[in-house]
Amino acid sequence: MAENRDEKFRYPLRWRLMDAAEAVLDIIWPRRFSAWTGWVLLLPAILLVGILVLGLVVIADSSLHVLDRSTFLPSEAYTFENYATIADSATYWRIFWRSGLGALLTVVFTLILAFPFAYILVRTRSALTRKLLLVALFLPFFIGQVVRAYGMLILLGSNGMANEALGLIGVEPLRLLFNFPAVVFGLVQYMLPFAVLMLAPALTGIPQEIETAASSLGANWWRSLWHVVLPMAKPGLVGAGVVVGTLSLTDFAMPAMLGGGSQDFIANAIYDQFFRTADQGLGAALAMLLVLLGSVLVAIVIGLFGAGTMGMGARK
């Protein structure tokens, strides 16, 4: 009896089930084909990229036709006129500049706020604090972006809670909405959970003993953070920065709702051309430039930090 118990202990049910599954798999997918395994596993990704590339080809093609406003059909002839229109337009230059600056500021502010959140989440010894932080982290995901932007409208409106609070200390109502800072504020609060989600695993991977060692060698908390934790958290920081930056660059809802029509980002300009003025060629040209801009930015980040720095390099 005791022998049986020991046998079970050494060879639990789940292992036996896995063995059985492996045996079945070996029949269906013999190991001699393992060279193909990688490609088969990559198939969904290859299909996804294929569809994306196909879509891009269609958009690129659209961008090379000008809208004939007498028939509202795209011209037959290929031309770069849509790109020339964008290049000649001060408005579009301004929109690209605003989008880039907005994305950059969002990255900076988001990382500044997300890092301590993630650090406390990972390092806290209190289970209750960790649970509360996790609730605070995941709750926003259940609230749609538009609803959150609408919440900002209520919070920051001229009769909103923020202005009411300012009124209590004698400050006249301020115009907190429909300007560039309002858009960046909205983007930061939207992006914060994404950044924390990317930073937390990076911080978890840093053994606390290293900080303890730094401390025992005389480094104060700040010095330990600056010289030990931050460099080791670089993959998470860069990865979060790239995700937050690209999402901000292409965001539509926050500029549309909090920018009040005078703070368009590129996505808003693309929407206007596709839907408001029905000029799909010009909209497609803007979309292509956005793809180009995003690709260049990601390439620069990879060039500066390396793919490995973002936690995406080959394991040595």
Next chain:
Amino acid sequence: MKYLINRRAMLRAGVASSGAMALSAFPATRLFAQEPEKPAQIIVRAWGGEWVESLKRGVSDPFTEATGIQVVHDLTEDNEIQPKIWAAVAQNRTPPIHINWDTTTNATKSALRGVTEDLSDLSNLSNTTDLAKPVGLDGFPIVNTYGYVYVLAYRPEAFPDGPPTSWKDLLDPIFKGRIALYNDGIGFHFPAQVAGGGSLDGIPDDMQPCWDFISQIKEQDPLLGEDPDFTTWFQNGEIDAACTISTNALAARSNGIDIAWTVPEEGCKFDTDGLWIPKGLPENELYWAKQYINFAISPEAQQVWLDGLGLPGVVPGLTPPEGLAGDPSYPTEPEDFEDLIRISSLVQVENESDWFAKFKEIMQG
């Protein structure tokens, strides 16, 4: 709970029920002789809120009552349904809706693209005013159903000396940050052309006065938004004046907001909305979609539908909604149109994107 029954409500109820009776008193087979097979439903794209409620009360419900065909209201934005319809027609697919309730300007784009059905054979067209006919297009690829004015809506307490008489009144520094325009300036370009010292003859070739005036307005730091924003902003006391469709001002007033509207001396833009049917529907569905539009331009349907919107229809002899008789936003007589600016849809569709771009260039600077 008290129910107030006034003359207006009685009249509305009477017209609605007589409209329904007009359709339902006859067996459907007699009313629609040699009718094709009825579809279970027809889909009408509409705007939300009071817009769709009015359409439902005035047109869709009586139509269902008379024919047994359910009317489904698709609330996709008119700008967003457009490319879907265009793509469906180009690919020989059945379009996603049967009828599009659209601005005449947008509908004109679809008509120019050749994706609209000809509606000239609707029997009720013979009883409509010239407003029903789209300007500059052959036949009836669209049937205009009513007109509307982009009025200057204002909060009376912000104008203690009486209503603003000119769009230039908005340049007063006390209104800095307290006026609103549409995101793309729609409705404001033409009055701005006059307020900027130009003439309507300069549209579209010489609109510099318009851009000069809009540049001055930009210094006032206006809020830019869409229809629902205006109601909210008025409701929250965030703005004192706006260039907006009279229906929005009316809706704000019915929500208890103290709001009035006027047509300043430079005039206001007058425009129309219409109904049209995309190509590619099965024959029987096309027939019933046409019947829906035909009913929508009958006096019975127009009276109830447009009572809800507070807009003048395309059938002579409609009774204005309470309080709107003689209102500048409810033009019915030729002299009522003297202060209103109407530009052909063709000119608008050819130049609109340039105007929007120029407006954005100024406002985003």
